Amino acid sequence: MKEAPTNKGTLCPKAFASVQWVYSPQRLKYPLKRIGKKGESKFERISWDEALDTIASRLSELKEKHGPESLAILAPARRSYCDYLQRFLIAHGSPNYGHSGLCFIQAAFGFAYTLGWPWLNRDGADFEHANLIVVWGANPAYAAAPLGNLRRILDAKKRGARLMVIKPEMQPDAAKADIWVPIRPGTDGALALAMLHVIINENLYDADFVSRWCYGFDKLVPHIQKYNPEWAEPITGLSADQIREVARIYGTTKPACILAGNAFDQVADSNNAVRAVAILIAITGNLDRPGGNIVPTGTTMPMVKSVHLRERYTQDFVDRLVGPEIASCFQPFMEGTSSAYYRCLDSVLTRKPYPIRAIIAPGTQPTVTTRGSKRVVEALGKLEFFVVIDVMQNSSMPWADIVVPVATMYECDHPFEVTGNWIMARNKVIEPLGDYKSDYEFWLDLAVKMGYGKDFWDGSIEKCMNYQLENFGITIEELRAHPTGIIYEPKPMVYEKYEKIFTTPSTRLSRAPYLPQGKVAIYNTTFEENGFNPLPEWIEPPESPTATPELLAKYPLVFFDAHTSDVYNAAWLRNLPYLREIQPEPWVHIHPETAKARGIKNGDWVIVESPHGWIKVKALYFEGIRPDVVMGLHGWWQGCDDLGLPGYPILDGGANVNVLYSTDPDKAFDPMVTAMPKQTLVEVRKA
């Protein structure tokens, strides 16, 4: 609808295809229980009562025998129901919210503990006033709302701002750029360190800001000397001259803002890369100034009351985490206490420090979503109790004991949409096409069955929504009287709020501020006290031309993957004909010269093999990619019955990129935020 302030009536192709999503023959229609062996996909229909009773009794039994922490709920990314999951876990007594290390959280952590505010890249790039915009490992064309960042960037460009895009392949944003920097995947942290080297040694930093508002710059200066552009050249695959040029452009074009994305921080070097970029923003004087990376002042809209029960956290919760996503000393972070998604599953096999025994996976597919699919499938086979909640049949369902079908947002009238300064009650568009509850109702009903009803409004979704709206002074029924919602006024922007930003209390139980000195933590004493490097350093990926040159003879190319394309999100939507006909087969983008050297023609099926596994995909010639790099797309498994196009196996020989990556406990995890790399070395040959 044109009144919606978020998209003003425009949509992306995924939204236009949603009619095929809602009416898909692959929709789950009613609750199921498994009657065959794990992985066999034999199910029979059960009633909602039986589904809820079974889940409640199994969870209660495991809680009694093994403690509440034996339950993990997987939640890879922030969704509207995530706080309900946390509420349920806290009421149950488990800290194991299985969060991914694949989303915004790792960048949020580095920004919070360096600059005092977590969302400096996601919400803070002030495109409207920038003279230089740096898009760094982000994909604003495919991975954001249609009226989101890319549109703002295009407007800024039209106004005369320069656009620099740092990524290995020429995606649409790079195609529009004034400067494309085709970096080797997974080495953005090395580029950021070398940029610091140039900016410091060529005196391109804002000395006034540094002396007034930064702590530990004097320690950074000697530390950074080893990270010169010549050092970064063989790592990043960019020439030292080009690195100098990039640094000088960022250091001298004022103001400049950076939009950094997941490609940048899904590396073992994640926290270092984020800190290095945070320091770049600060020392160039681009922090909270017009056209830089800013902290928005917000709106006059009241806060929606969260259903998260974080006030009940104690140290005991933190101590019982099975595999902390963020290092324990920094728990809870933004999402609450969290274990890493992959580590929840891995504990089933390692039994260290104890095994997770029950997993609930709402709207997420561990089989293809996280790295190390072979170990994940093995873990699912050994798990004592596994519940899958989804709209559609999914790739993890064959291992589920109970499958819970949920309504789409078009089939339920709760809760509400909240974006920025706009709140609107969700309206049901069609009656549910099956025997559905919404995700929210499911958690309320399960909580009641578990005896947690007192904390869950005795199962009343109406009361739950009214609780969330308390600060607005209206009820959900009253909100419904505004069919297009309520828009609140933005507060006037105030810049340079350093005293406020740099004293932000952290989310730890102590609420100690993120920045103990009340200044940008260039030298991070909080990290130092907890045994981590106080200054950003470089950590090599598990495999790369410079980390493991001995592998290059057998695996000469660098592989990485995107999580979102023009028509697909993560591991979904391949069953929708409108989208599948645009991208019918799993692919790898390859430079024509690289392909021809291997006798590969455009459109040939190829084997992509890494030291860890292999996939079979179609080679697509792509002129705009580094010749030493090939790029795939995450999340292929689903078939499309309407077009007669097949699905693909989850393990070797399928098209699931996650079989290619390392899960080496010593190399494949950022030590502070558990980010897992999505780069490896491969060879490509004709299938």
Place this chain on the structure above:
Amino acid sequence: MAKQYGFYFDADRCIQCRACEVACKSVRDIEPGINWMRVVEIWGGVYPNVTRDFFVLACMHCGKPACIEVCPTGAISKRDEDGIVVVDRDKCNGCQECLSACPYGVPQFGDDGIMQMCDFCADMNIEPPCAVCCPTEALKFGNIDELLEMAKGKGARRMGGPTEPSVIIVGELQLDNLVV
């Protein structure tokens, strides 16, 4: 000059998001494999100095439509009132002469073998969803004289070519390498 509807295309703003393609398919309920609207890419140069442009390929509702000239059954016509090129599917015999004649490969043939293509949603009484819903406002629809006037300051020009496509182009676009 008579009224002529057409597209306005801003090459600096199109990102090949394909919203127009899927909007068209879903609103007009078009069968699989058939596209009335496609966003194609145009590559130039050699790595690392490559260029990548995008262009919308729907019926251009040309001033001098080559398809009409070659149609043996007179199934294709250009409407006087708005310049929209339409096909009378009852008259079309599926010979595909129009496809050979069209410099842009626009005419589409589905299971029934009869020509189909973009008609600017002429009989639907809606503004074409491809243009209404373009997230970056790269694509607009309207009277081409008005579109040209509106975008005068942006270096707008009418697309060249012997068939006189009814498309107004803004921004940098090298159509020489267009492969259809």
